[in-house]
Amino acid sequence: MLMKKLIPVIYLLCIHWISCAQEIPQKVPIPESELMRLPIKEIVTNYYNGNFYIGTANHGKLIDELSGRIAAREFDYMTPANDFKQSYIHPTYDSWRWELPDNWITYAKDKKIRLRLHSPISPQCSKWVKEDNRTPEELTRMLEEYMTQLCIRYANQPNVQWIDVVNETIAKENVKDPVFGDQKRGEWFGARQGTSLWENPWTIIGFDAESEIRTPLYINKAFEIATQYAPSGVKLIINQHGNFEEVVWERMKKLVSYLREKGYRVDGLGWQAHIDTGWEKIPGNVERLDKFISWCHQHSLEFHITEMNVWIKDGDTTRETEQAETYGKVTSTLLKHVHEGVVGISFWNVRDEDTPNEKWMGCLWDNAGRARPGYERIKQELINHITQ
Structure with a gap:
């Protein structure tokens, strides 16, 4: 009789143990030296179970x-750099360009690659959008046309x-502007005079005055469309962007x-x-990052590093080992959280010459294709996590 009563309990415990085992990276029976010879994607595919992604941006x-x-x-995860942005796809009312994005979709299917569409309503917008005489109605129409058709x-x-x-x-920093006014770090990034500066003209559309944080209406509209169609x-x-300033991420929360x-997703x-x-x-820095990843998972949010570079701005090649330490520490900080929820890393471009800041040597490969430390x-951090 006692055994019959224990059977359901034993069954539930077995199910629990199996589910836990599925969440934990599997112990690796092959030597570490052999793992180090594998491409990154093979390590992740074989020994991580869908809670960790690592990839790179590349241009079509x-x-x-x-x-x-x-x-x-x-990598089997890629970000098509700037090829899905409004500035390319729909720079003016009368122009649409789908060639590069369509090519990416075909490529991803052929190579079995997952994509993150870097297609935000953002400062990466066309010169037409940045012109100071744009009205809220014009910008709203552009946003709706682009985001709807993209989705x-x-x-x-x-x-x-x-x-x-x-x-x-x-x-991410204080900005002064003679036309649109000053902006403070931790407040909304907005429009600036002319078309040559880094700016976010979409705030011209307006703000939700009833919101505690006076949320820009362009954010509402973008998420309304994405929630509807995705x-x-x-x-x-x-x-x-930024260096993970606390005031910025408190507003993000x-x-x-x-x-x-x-009601938006x-x-x-x-x-x-x-x-x-x-x-x-x-x-x-590391402590804030670590704590924020936990906050994301506690609130059912994935956390991604989306455009990682580690710059050596003085061009000193002897600092590549120091650069590797920065890459390693950020990676290990994310890996601490793979049991809590989804985390990911995507690097911003493959080689230095693919970036606007070639001389800063911020990529994992140099222009000749040599892998930096x-x-x-x-890879060592990925292996450490599954072997320790």
Whole structure:
């Protein structure tokens, strides 16, 4: 009789043990030296179970070049750089360009690659949008046309796993502007005079005056459209730049709460992580990152590093080992959280010459395709996590 009563308990315990085992990276029976010879994607595919993603950005024009060959060898997750942005697809009312985005969809299907569409309503907009005489009505129409057609055309594609809906919404530094007024770090990043400066003209559309944080209406509209057209399997992301300033990410928390109260779907947060070598040595940086990832998972949000570079701005090649330490520390900080929820890293471009800041040597590969020490260090962190 006692045994009969225990059978359901034993069954439930077995189910629990099995489910836990599925969440934990599997112990590796092969030597570490052999693992180090594998491409990054094979380590992640074989020994992680869907809670960790690692990839790179690349330009469509480079798919068949050296950068494209390296990317295809090492990663099965890619971000098509700037090829899905409003500035390319729909720069004016009368122009639409789909060639590069369509090519990416075909490429992803052929190579079995998952895509994150870096297609946000953001400062990466066309010169037409930045012109100072744009009206709220004109910008609203442009936003609606672009975001709606983007989602209709691509959100149901099987290889599309994430969509960046907005980007760089919060100012990372103080800005003075004679036309649109001053902006403070931690407040909304907005329009600036002319078309040559880094700016976010979409705030001209207006603000929700009833919102505690006076949320820009362009963010509402972008998430309204994405929520309407993107299936639940495609995750909707807010992307943000900066050095992980606390005041910025506190506002981000309030933005997530606001959008969800409106009924819009927010599935994850992304931090670009264009950082300098030695970022991890600045007191508080790693701790804030670690704590914020936990906050994301506690609130059912994925956390992604979306555009990582580790710059060596003085061009000193002897600092590549130091650069590797920064790559390693950020990677290990994310890996601490794979049992809590989804985390991911995407690097911003493959080789230095693919970036606007070639001389800063911020990529994992140099222009000749030589892997820097940071590449090996990242693999070592991945292996450490599954063997210890």
